[in-house]
Amino acid sequence: MIRHILFWKYTDTVKAEHKEAEALAFLQKSVATMVGHIDGLRCAEINTNTAGGEYDLVFYSELRDADALQAFQNHPLHIAHRERCKALVTDRLCGDMEAD
Template sequence: MITHIVLFKLKDRSPESIDTTVQVLRNMEGKIEELRHLEVGTDVLHSERSYDIALVTKFDSMDALQAYQVHPVHKKVIEHMASVREASVSVDYEC
């Protein structure tokens, strides 16, 4: 199994902006066959080094992760994230 984690820091950190982006991310659930698990969380600490949103997804294989990356639903999410994010970091690992 491959776990793909992305942390997002948004340009606009208002509760409304964060809620909208969380919904955009959660909207992928059930729409991408390769996506086995989707979890979206928002930061509760709000420290200087905090990111605003965490996305945790799981896939059966690297091929499934690659299929997710180019899926039309995910491409729409990428468009949204490109317009609202200030920064992002990611990690992918096998478990």
């Protein structure tokens, strides 16, 4: 299994307009469009980074294996998700790890 973890910051526009709660709800709905519809994607969720620091959000997902991760990256639903979200988030930090 692969754990695919991302950290994001809200864009300056989201922060300036105090739209973090609205943006989070939109991002959560967008992530939900992928769960159960992409082969090998076991779970995925996004929420507020409660640890604080410079990143506002954490995206967590589990995929069957490295091949599933590669397929996920290029899947049309994931591409559509990235397009929907690019005006809301910036400064991506990514980590992938193998797990039992």
